Amino acid sequence: MFRIDLVSGKTRGASLIQNGNNNRGRERDQFMTMPGILQTRLGSLTLPNPFILASGPPSASGEMIRRAFQTGWGGAVIKTIHPDGMEIRDLSPRFAAWKGPKGDLLGFENVELLSKRTVSYWESEIRSLKQDFPENLLIASIMGDTDPATWQDLAVRVENAGCDAIELNVSCPHGMPEAGVGAAIGQNADMVRNLTRTVSEVVGIPVYVKLTPNITDICTSARAAVEGGADGISAINSVQCILGIDLETLTPVPSINGSSTAGGYSGPAIRPIGLKMVSEIARTVSLPIMGIGGIGRWQDAAEYILLGASAVQVCTAVMWNGYGIIRAMNRGMAEYLTQKGYNSPDDIRGAALSRIEPHQAISRTIRMQPVPPEPGVCSRCGRCVTACRDGGYDALIMKPDGLTVDESRCDGCGLCLLVCSTGTITSRIHST
Structure with a gap:
């Protein structure tokens, strides 16, 4: 199996875990402050627990991220920041859901675009959030236009504001590829490599590349990210889909004035796809991975970590059930680790990888x-x-x-x- 090892020469800051109990009056889940058991290493960074809000609607404002941290989330990826001159106008409605007989979510489609906030807004919010929540991981998702200099400018600005890491959104499956970015970059290994290098050269904090599943071989993109100097991988973004057709109106959903478009598929139904792709990445490159796709319970997160992820990102489950799901996730993960005799999620990372073999070898x-x-x-x-x-x-x-x-x-x-x-x-x- 082709494997790449990367030793980064970038300067890293101190651990995000601070000494002492600096609650600032915040509500904390008992397992969030429980020393050791949920503390997680993500490359050169440390976070209180492995649960991170993914870039999306739940991280669309500083106020929302603040509430998430107060509830017990270990980190958050800001909804993708873009140059102020890039016009973002969302469709309405822009969500569709596949539900089970009892109304439980099976699959979710969205055609929502990037953040509607200015860069200066996010610079201010990053400073404020890091001042009040120094132990929580704050990652800035960024997307420039077809000019690499716009990506560099965003990267430098969010680093100077104090974010802990950067995530390159080269995987948005709808809207943005039509403008030559998003998955249009992520599906081209040369573009992934060059853009990663372009950004990594101008910042000193970790750079993660968020990969698209809408590709024949995701490992090709992972290798390209490593070759470009990436410090980590985020996988996966949503899967391109058309969720369904209204048989009365003959219109795909969500229907926007009688029309629709292909969107990004998320929710429990894509977890098997995410697990497979994360396992492939983990066996191909030696970089920390943030696993994404269909995570709504601590068990889902444990599966990703067992297949090589260092931490996980959650979006759709929060949209469906609220930030409060983190309490059960923290509690369940802590109890599981304790019962099994482990000291941290780090102890189970990749433990299931050796059990995945070629079909003919079974x-x-x-x-x-x-x-x-x-x-x-x-x-x-x-x-x-x-x-x-x-x-x-x-x-x-x-x-x-x-x-x-x-x-x-x-x-x-x-x-x-x-x-x-x-x-x-x-x-x-x-x-x-």
């Missing part, structure tokens, strides 16, 4: 055998029989006394366990 001698439930336990709904007959190997039979398995037909695919409505079909493993 053993074919192991077989799973379904075990029917005890008589009287099965609901006899027949769902497993139908699934096995029409999508498997026709190995299940529903008899008067319960479910049976024709072992001569069963191929061990496991479909029956997944569709069982009561979860009472179990399994055993044997070698062939």
Whole structure:
């Protein structure tokens, strides 16, 4: 596997964790101030916990970031800052959701653009936030236009204002690519490399590159970022999509006066995509990674960290449920680490990577055998029989006394366990 190691020569500031209890009267979750257990290393930086607000609507103003920090978030990435001359006019409405039967979010589309605030506004807010929350990580997401000098100007200004790191938005999937930036840059390795170098040369704080999943091989972009001098990777941005069509009006959603456009897909449905891409990046380059995509619970974050992420970013789950989700995330992560005997999220970083192997390297001698439930336990709904007959190997039979398995037909695919409505079909493993 191609691998790149990078030792940065940039000057780094002191740890973001400050000594003493400088609460300034803020509300704090018990696990946020619990020494050690949630403290997380992100390259040369340290933050109170691994949970960071992603660049987006929840980080659209200094006031919002302030409330997030008060609630317990370890860091925040500012909604993408751009040159004042770049016109940003959002569509209305600009969101669409795919919801489950009980109204729970499955997938989310947005066509929202960048920050509507001026650069000077953000310079002032960065100074204020870092004064009041010195221990929290504050990252400035930036996007210039097609002139690299605009990126350099933004980078220098946010660094001088006091932000801890910079995130290059070269991955926005809608609107901005039409102007030659966003994913239009992120899909071109040469442009990623050159832009990263252009910005890294003028600042002394860490530079992260936010990569697009809308590409054949995300590792090509990751390598280019390393070659350009990046200090870390953020992955992934949202996935290009059309969420659906209104069958009455024949208009894609969200409908804006009878028209629509492709947007960015986020939410729980994209987590498997994010996990796969983060694992590939982690096995390709030796840079800290901020994992992004479908994170709304501490378990989701743990999965990303186990696959190589140092910290995670969250956006859609906050839009759906509010900043308060951080309390359960902090608590759950702390309890999990304690129960497992770990001292920090750093201790589990990449622990699952070695278990991902090429398809042809996985053993074919192991077989799973379904075990029917005890008589009287099965609901006899027949769902497993139908699934096995029409999508498997026709190995299940529903008899008067319960479910049976024709072992001569069963191929061990496991479909029956997944569709069982009561979860009472179990399994055993044997070698062939």
